[in-house]
Amino acid sequence: MKMKKRQMKSEKDGNDGKDRLSDLPDGVLLYIMKLMKTKHAVRTSVLSKRWKDLWKGLTDYTLHSQDFISLSRFKEFVYWILIDRVHPFTLHSLDFSRHGCIGHYFLCRIIQCVAAHNVQKLTIHVNLDVMDDFELPINLFNCESLTLLKLSAQSITRMMVKCPKSLGLPVLKTLHLMNVTFTATYDDCADPFSTCDMLSTLIIDHCALRRGTTVLRISNSNLSSLTILDTLEPAHKIELATPNLSSLTIRSDPIRQLTACNLPFLEEVNITCRYTNMPNNPFIFTWLQLLADNVKIMTLCSRTLEIIHNLSTHDSTKAQPPCFGKLKSLKVYAYPYTKLSDDGISSTVAYLLQNSPQPSVVIINHRK
Amino acid sequence: MAKTPEPKRTISLKPCDGDVIEVSPMIAKQMQTIQSFIEDDSFIATTTIIPLPNVTAFQLSKIIDYLNYHSNSKAVADNVKESTKKFDEEFLKELEHDKLKELLHAANYLNVKEVLDFLCQAVADLIQxxxxxxxxxxxxxxxxxxxxxxxxxxxxxxxxxxxxxxx
Incomplete structure (x- = not known):
């Protein structure tokens, strides 16, 4: 029946291309608007009377200061569309990004609005010029509707932007945190994600542990993908209590300590080591031993191979590489500053895989 | 002994200005409008030809091309992503503005989400x-x-x- 109705309507339209797009249902026009920056969506109100209030049906806002001629104009716009709005409106997702420095009051007002509207997806990119350490507003983390949160809040005054000890966010599925500081939940251990019961993807990028906090514990029963970039220092320890983890990516200074629960589903491992002076501590073998059992796809950087190479040539530290029983593919990124020659890389790969069945090996050369 | 003919596995679609086009059930499934037709009791796969009075042969074949390409390249390897991007760019390049609008109409009529998403993004990029x-x-x-x-x-x-x- 539905089908017939649609046909009837469309036959009337005829086939002349002109004026056809305006016949598209509001849903499609709104969908197109959703894919534009909100500034441009609001601008369509000038097209004709039909378009005047169409944008008000938008539930997904993209507010980027880069699209405005000045930060004050941007602020005017944000207050008008979000903060000072008189009539009720629905907000499912907000992508807010502001260059320059934002006052914390402005940020708090936006978060207040987000919390009041049961937003499901939230992205915030801001720089703060706070004079003291800044606690991220707790009403953000009390938000029971958020399924996705991407938050980058950098203090240009080098103050800490602190996350609460425990994040809350019971239905959150994806979390991407940048430039924030974690505080100890108990003793010297930060365990902020254990309350996010639905979390499946976690990315921590350029974050920090507060002084005195030395352990980052990730305890989460649903987490399947974990990425930790440039967050850990050599003295830190990381504890994985993530039984469902299937993909792990770490880029860091070579931290010494990693402990993990049994990771029966871990199939993909990517490790990039930073270039720092470090002794030839066999930490990397301890790591690989922990992660080797089920891994199918592994990516290593040339620095990691250098460390393995040094270990292989120093009798005193000579350790046996683990058996990667299920490894199908090994990828090596060779960076310009590596001290290893092509031959050196090949022989180190052979050394690393000596106890494993032969996976396919790809060396991606960035040196040319 | 007479051979029984292979049961017909494809769905027949008749655009307004051309011959019947056969599509696989996999592709038809992605067109919600066709899907509701198929689920109707009066539909007989072997004989029913679904008329599409406001979709042209050109539009239908473009939509089928897009779905075919994308259903064959679901893998996420880097080189696949690259070539998919290239395919998408070429796909748009061949469309003039009017054709793009009409295709959007057709995709909306057939209610095929993957193509609709792609075309809406193209329009948004174009008019922003x-x-x-x-x-x-x-x-x-x-x-x-x-x-x-x-x-x-x-x-x-x-x-x-x-x-x-x-x-």
């Missing part, structure tokens, strides 16, 4: 930052505001008209 005049022309919108009314909107949303292409 463009002058009001351009967007009116693109959408085929007739301006029914009085000069004063339009001026009023431009004044209240002044920030929305700054930093974009002038009329």
């Amino acid at each position: 930052d463009k002058s009001v005049k351009f967007v009116r022309k693109f959408f085929g919108v007739v301006n029914d505001y009085s000069v004063e009314e339009e001026e009023d909107i431009r004044r209240t949303h002044a920030w929305a008209f700054e930093g974009v292409e002038e009329d």
